[in-house]
């Protein structure tokens with residue numbers, strides 16, 4: 001039986017008492033690669049923020065790896081890449097290696113000190129992400145694509161079992177984007193990393209995701225990608241033309 005990496009039951013969540021998400025129920029199993037799609041303002045980021053505890057849901061239950069949210073402490077099992085680069089101050093005075101090392105903090109209790117294990121994990125991740133040659137460069141000097149790769153390395157440095165990515169490819173050129181997707185697919189296949197990927201890149205997601213969560217404040221569809229392509233929801237909401245784009249796998 002496969003393990004539930006994430007379980008969401010009856011989730012209502014929003015801001016200042018006004019619900020955005022309405023009664024969401026779904027489960028993500030270990031090794032799933034879930035594409036989360038939906039129009040602007042449909043609550044995709046709100047869902048991620050609720051799952052990670054960045055906002056407090058109004059109602060409902062969330063479990064991570066079988067543990068109810070309130071008791072969950074193993075944040076090092078989860079990697080998170082937030083939306084866009086806007087959070088990132090380009091003048092942030094840190095090198096590539098230092099930024100990646102920040103990802104190790106999630107696993108530490110106070111006093112938070114870095115040790116040899118952290119150095120080894122950082123070195124391994126830099127190699128893996130093919131950014132070891134720029135380890136001493138200042139993060140602010142890098143191009144948007146490289147910076148995104150560094151931030152992904154930060155999300156991966158604990159070798160998370162669940163990786164949550166909020167529109168990670170917006171700043172990337174087509175080649176870097178393709179490479180990025182390939183990397184995620186490899187992690188999913190080879191390490192069984194569970195991936196939850198929010199994207200507007202509907203033309204690409206079908207090539208990689210095994211499941212699709214179509215959100216519009218509530219769950220419009222959740223299930224296998226192929227099933228989605230045949231569903232009435234798909235044509236009803238995206239239209240015939242988009243169906244061709246979303247479901248066309250190469």
Ligand SMILES: Nc1ncnc2c1ncn2[C@@H]1O[C@H](COP(=O)(O)OP(=O)(O)OP(=O)(O)O)[C@@H](O)[C@H]1O
Nearest residue numbers: 015016020038039040041042043044045046047200
């Ligand atoms: N901090 C906030 N305070 C109040 N309302 C917010 C806040 N963040 C988001 N919202 C509102 O919640 C709704 C859902 O926003 P959310 O960012 O979750 O949508 P999304 O599906 O991720 O959108 P997009 O595709 O544009 O990134 C929107 O109406 C948005 O205006």
